[in-house]
Amino acid sequence: MQLHKPDVVDAAAAILDNYGIADLTMRRLARELNVSPGALYWHFANKQELLGAVADRILRSAVVDVTGLGWRRAIQDSCAALRDAVLSHTDGAELVSASFAAGQSATVVQILDQLAAAAAEAGAHGDDADSTARTLIYYVLGFTVDEQSRRQWDAAGALPDEQSVLMSDTDRQFAFGLSLLIDGLAVHGAAHDPATGTAN
Amino acid sequence: MQLHKPDVVDAAAAILDNYGIADLTMRRLARELNVSPGALYWHFANKQELLGAVADRILRSAVVDVTGLGWRRAIQDSCAALRDAVLSHTDGAELVSASFAAGQSATVVQILDQLAAAAAEAGAHGDDADSTARTLIYYVLGFTVDEQSRRQWDAAGALPDEQSVLMSDTDRQFAFGLSLLIDGLAVHGAAHDPATGTAN
DNA sequence: ACCTGAACACCGTTCAAGT
DNA sequence: ACCTGAACACCGTTCAAGT
Numbered sequence: 001m002q003l004h005k006p007d008v009v010d011a012a013a014a015i016l017d018n019y020g021i022a023d024l025t026m027r028r029l030a031r032e033l034n035v036s037p038g039a040l041y042w043h044f045a046n047k048q049e050l051l052g053a054v055a056d057r058i059l060r061s062a063v064v065d066v067t068g069l070g071w072r073r074a075i076q077d078s079c080a081a082l083r084d085a086v087l088s089h090t091d092g093a094e095l096v097s098a099s100f101a102a103g104q105s106a107t108v109v110q111i112l113d114q115l116a117a118a119a120a121e122a123g124a125h126g127d128d129a130d131s132t133a134r135t136l137i138y139y140v141l142g143f144t145v146d147e148q149s150r151r152q153w154d155a156a157g158a159l160p161d162e163q164s165v166l167m168s169d170t171d172r173q174f175a176f177g178l179s180l181l182i183d184g185l186a187v188h189g190a191a192h193d194p195a196t197g198t199a200n
Numbered sequence: 201m202q203l204h205k206p207d208v209v210d211a212a213a214a215i216l217d218n219y220g221i222a223d224l225t226m227r228r229l230a231r232e233l234n235v236s237p238g239a240l241y242w243h244f245a246n247k248q249e250l251l252g253a254v255a256d257r258i259l260r261s262a263v264v265d266v267t268g269l270g271w272r273r274a275i276q277d278s279c280a281a282l283r284d285a286v287l288s289h290t291d292g293a294e295l296v297s298a299s300f301a302a303g304q305s306a307t308v309v310q311i312l313d314q315l316a317a318a319a320a321e322a323g324a325h326g327d328d329a330d331s332t333a334r335t336l337i338y339y340v341l342g343f344t345v346d347e348q349s350r351r352q353w354d355a356a357g358a359l360p361d362e363q364s365v366l367m368s369d370t371d372r373q374f375a376f377g378l379s380l381l382i383d384g385l386a387v388h389g390a391a392h393d394p395a396t397g398t399a400n
Numbered sequence: 401a402c403c404t405g406a407a408c409a410c411c412g413t414t415c416a417a418g419t
Numbered sequence: 420a421c422c423t424g425a426a427c428a429c430c431g432t433t434c435a436a437g438t
Contacts, residue, residue: 202420202421202422203421203422235422235423236422236423236424236425238422238423238424238425239421239422239423242420242421242422243421
């Protein structure tokens with residue numbers, strides 16, 4: 001049977017989830033698919049492009065509809081969905097972060113656009129809306145990479161889990177950092193667009 | 201002559217500056233130092249530790265004295281110094297970002313402490329001051345990794361430089377994102393500590 | 401059009417043995 | 420204490436040749 005792009009990406013995602021990013025190599029992936037390493041290069045120009053496709057697969061659940069929510073909830077929901085998506089796969093934050101930095105994730109760009117639209121709604125103009133969106137992405141990816149590496153570190157040490165109905169500490173920390181950005185944006189929006197003021 | 205840790209780090213930094221992070225390998229470094237690859241493992245446990253030492257070398261100029269400046273300038277100056285330091289070495293942002301994520305840079309922790317102190321001065325308590333400091337670092341590292349990869353991309357294409365006495369666009373964008381965080385922090389500080397209010 | 405086989409030019413890390 | 424030599428177990432990528 002022939003090799004198709006979605007099958008390759010699925011197999012790559014499976015290696016990621018079961019063994020982590022260090023084991024996601026072209027040779028290992030080829031072995032799993034019962035093809036020679038060179039075969040992958042018919043479908044993908046290089047490893048970066050393959051990883052970008054895996055990143056976009058991870059981010060399928062990260063694109064949420066936020067129309068009509070108001071800019072605050074739009075930002076909160078988009079960022080929460082992004083965080084949840086990357087945390088739900090082994091080394092997902094690291095992979096998406098690297099693919100974003102390499103300019104290989106179309107989906108991150110899509111999320112960036114959504115966030116920029118929300119920033120515009122908050123009163124940021126043109127360039128500032130883009131800067132705001134990028135700042136939000138830097139925050140979410142930086143936070144989640146950190147969060148995920150800590151998790152995996154003390155998954156070995158197996159700390160007492162402390163689960164409850166309450167928000168976990170990391171949830172609160174995530175919300176706090178995000179609130180700094182959102183409140184800062186509100187200040188800027190109010191300064192440049194007094195009509196809207198502190199509404200929403 | 202014997203191999204000493206600072207010499208190894210200097211040689212590694214030289215490779216980084218002249219050839220980039222992809223060429224900073226243990227074997228290449230050993231070749232440059234006229235030793236066998238195994239020799240490096242007498243002085244450093246592994247590559248991560250070596251890279252952490254290089255990161256700390258890059259960050260020597262990133263630790264600035266901000267006592268008595270007030271929390272806004274303290275944050276602005278610390279972040280500007282961090283940005284300048286990583287941008288002054290080829291792939292410096294990527295290296296420092298990776299070393300920070302791997303928990304191998306003592307200097308980033310030091311900067312983190314400074315930022316947390318400034319956040320406390322702004323009215324953030326305990327955990328929130330730490331969260332604020334981490335958020336600032338995520339921002340600066342995310343921004344600079346992006347900025348540096350764009351620079352290197354169009355260093356090949358050699359776009360017209362557009363240098364002038366004016367602030368460059370990236371300087372303004374950096375300041376804008378940072379102002380979101382600073383203004384957000386001011387809102388939180390004012391909310392929890394009405395006495396200080398909007399001073400500083 | 402799609403894939404194999406084999407090569408090219410590398411990696412990080414370990415470790416017995418030397419001095 | 421510090422380093423060599425050599426090995427182990429891999430990498431990403433290319434490309435003539437096959438079907």
